[in-house]
Amino acid sequence: MTGQLSAGLPDDAFASDGLLTKRVLRAHALACLAPSAGELLWDLGAGSGSIAVEWCRLDGSNRAITVERRPDRAERIRENAARHGVAAQIRVVEGDVDTVVGRLSSPHAIFVGGGVGQVVLEQGWAALPRGGRFVVHSVTIDSDALLLDAVGRWGGDLTRIAVETAEPIGRFTGFRPARTVTVWAAVKL
Numbered sequence: 001m002t003g004q005l006s007a008g009l010p011d012d013a014f015a016s017d018g019l020l021t022k023r024v025l026r027a028h029a030l031a032c033l034a035p036s037a038g039e040l041l042w043d044l045g046a047g048s049g050s051i052a053v054e055w056c057r058l059d060g061s062n063r064a065i066t067v068e069r070r071p072d073r074a075e076r077i078r079e080n081a082a083r084h085g086v087a088a089q090i091r092v093v094e095g096d097v098d099t100v101v102g103r104l105s106s107p108h109a110i111f112v113g114g115g116v117g118q119v120v121l122e123q124g125w126a127a128l129p130r131g132g133r134f135v136v137h138s139v140t141i142d143s144d145a146l147l148l149d150a151v152g153r154w155g156g157d158l159t160r161i162a163v164e165t166a167e168p169i170g171r172f173t174g175f176r177p178a179r180t181v182t183v184w185a186a187v188k189l
Contacts, residue, residue, distance in 0.1 A: 019047035032135045032185035039108035049077030056086035065091045109133040128188045138182040147184040156186025
């Protein structure tokens with residue numbers, strides 16, 4: 001567990017099988033999610049649970065519900081929550097996001113990383129109260145198209161984030177680009 005108080009813990013602070021919202025994108029997502037004390041987050045398709053963990057670390061009264069269909073990843077979320085001292089604040093739900101979201105407690109904010117479908121957008125938006133925040137990361141053209149439609153229907157901002165990391169290339173150093181991520185961030189008015 002790290003003593004860092006801000007969002008954006010190092011990636012190696014989380015156990016992961018590679019499905020992890022990377023540090024720069026995680027910090028940006030949390031800034032857009034704008035957590036306040038006592039709020040509930042849905043982290044849908046949570047992977048390693050890094051967004052939920054950081055959300056809960058920001059205030060001891062924050063809670064998160066993570067939804068993950070793969071049992072091994074759900075267990076990894078539990079491990080990461082325990083590692084960072086927020087296990088009591090995070091509820092892990094195993095199942096398919098499309099079939100689970102309609103049964104969850106109403107959130108103050110929603111995060112979807114990687115892929116998103118129309119069902120999640122519709123049900124998520126309907127579940128948010130006025131002032132609720134919705135942040136989606138997309139890495140596919142299919143999801144980008146859904147997000148473009150979401151902006152037309154509900155507003156918000158679309159941003160593309162490209163991150164490059166320095167690494168050795170023989171005796172020299174060069175930048176390796178990561179997959180570009182489209183971010184939809186909206187507040188329900």
